[in-house]
Amino acid sequence: MSQDLDTMIREMREGVPAGRVPARIFNDREVFERELTRVFGKAWCFLAHETEIPKPGDYVTRYIANNNIIVARDEKGEVHAHxxxxxxxxxxxxxxxxxxxxxxxxxxxxxxxxxxxELIGVPYFNEAYDKKLDRKQFGLVKVRVDSYAGLIFGTLDPDAESLEDYLGGFQFYLDIYLKQGVNGSEVHGPPDHWVAETDWKICTENFSGDGYHTPVAHQFGFHLGYFPSSGSTHSKGWAVHIPGKGHGIGLGHTPGMQPFFGYPDDLVKQMHESLSPKQLEVFSKTRTAVGSVFPNLSFLIQPLSLEPGDPGVRFCTMRLYHPVGPGRMEMWSWCLVPKDASDEYKKAAYQAYTLAFGQAGTFEQDDFENWTKVTKMTGSTLARDVDFPYIQGLEREPLTDFPGPGYAVEPYVTEDNFRNLWATWARYMEGE
Known part of the structure; x- marks a missing residue:
């Protein structure tokens, strides 16, 4: 007989440091229903990018768990969420x-x-309400918002820590996606979104730096020359996480490649103005930057080449995994480009993004084929009592001379980031 949810989560917190995570968490109704209040009811969740609502009156509707949210820019230019x-x-x-x-x-x-x-209009205010309805008490339900470098986040918890504290230093790594130009980044084109029979947490884990799957799940990319690395060099790089926060990033390197390869010269020049010396030290060597902000926002930068030996073009995808049921989610995907990049580069980056990680992208299909199968199998009755091993890099010591904040290890292929992710998730699920 399967253990109850409280026992499972308590044992998970004890087991994660030793590399044990229960399969049940990836497809279970009790888990999903508790996540709605314990995780999404407490965390800072991504809502929109500021460039999606650039003008007064612009709005989008998005979700935090099962709450549909209007994100709007008012007539004074201030952003609100309700x-x-x-x-x-x-x-x-x-x-x-x-x-x-x-x-x-x-x-x-x-x-x-x-x-x-604000509520400003009520039909038959005089006749039906005798002018006694206090409209100030019945405005739309407000959602607390804050932003970082164009990303608008919301939290349902009025007592949540500040967004700055929540990110906990991960801003250092977000800047590679958001500050490639001196004036930041913008959304290019409308977002793709679709429903998939998979659990949101599988996606967050993968984009927290799962370099282990790439040579297998995406092996065609090596065979056809889409990657500037090979199977033998793929593991080079760093994995970094913010302890206790759940955020993690994988930074893959390709030895011998030119710094910032895949970017046009004008963008490289801008990055030397928009990024700090320590950020330049880290990112100039980076081939692939794949990271997640807890709970369900992810980013990926990588070069895509259509000719073997060509450094290709860099593209950036921003992704949100919105849970809609146990083992079911709605996928949202955007292309980010530097605001000051040329139209030619923006077009090329968007084409590369669409080919690789658009709704019908080649790499996207690889991932969702695996993720849906993982979700299906972990929802079975026998799987409820199975644990998965998360022991890669378990005895590895953190780097002492790494330029950026957080807990950094090498090589890039490891499960350190995932253990931090699951320890954070379990802490939220226990109500801490």
Whole structure:
């Protein structure tokens, strides 16, 4: 008989330092329902990129767990986030995923709200309410927001630590995705999103630096010359995580490659202005930067070459794994480009992103084929009592001279980041 959820999580916290993680966490209704309140109800979760709502009145609708959120820029340029629900009877206020509006009007009884959340219009206010309804008490339900380098995050917990403390130094690594140009990055094209029969945590783990799967799951990339590395050099690099925070990144190297290969010269020049000397020391050597912000936001930069020996073009994908049920999620995927890059580079980067990690991307198909099968198998009755070994690099000592913050080890192929991820997840699930 399977153990109850509290026992499983307690034993998981004890087992993770020794490299044991229960298979059950990847496809279980009890786990999913607790995640909604314990993880997504407490963590800082990505909502949107500022360049998706550049003008006053622009908005998008996004999710934190099962909460549909309007993210809008008001007439003064300030960003707000509110539950997409009328305070009168709970109707969905905004039925479009994106648009521009100064006000939102409920299609049920006609209550009207400013895009900053205030209730300003109530039909029959005099006749039905005798002018006694206090409209100030019935604005849209506010979601606390903060941002870093264009990323807008929200938290459902009014007592959560600041976003700066939550990121805990991982900003150092986010800058490789967000500060490639002196004026930062922007979303290029609309986001792709689709539903998949897989668990969000499998994706977060993979993008926390799973270099181990690449030569197997994506071996065609080596055979066809899409990668500037080979199976023998692929493991070179660093894995870094922020202890206790759950954030992790894998930084793969290819020995002998030119610094910042795959970037045009004008962007390399800009990075020397936008990044610190320590960041330049780390990122100039980096072939692949694949990282996750706990709980469900990930990034990947890598070069893609269509000719063997060609350094190719660098592209950046930003990805969000929105849970919609046990073993089921909605995938959101964006292409990020430097704002100041040439139109030619932006077009080439977007094409590379689409080919590799768009909805029908070659690498995307490899991953989801595996992730859906993992989810299916871990949801079986026999799998509920199975543990997986997370023992790669278990006895490895951290580097003492690494330029960046956090716990860094080499080589890049290891499970240190994953043990930190699961220890953090288990702590949230216990309510700490």
């Amino acid at each position: 539950l997409n629900m009328c305070r009168h009877r709970g109707n969905m206020m905004c039925k479009s995923e994106m648009g521009n509006a100064s006000h939102f009007r409920c299609s049920y009884h006609g209550w009207v709200y400013k895009n900053s959340g």
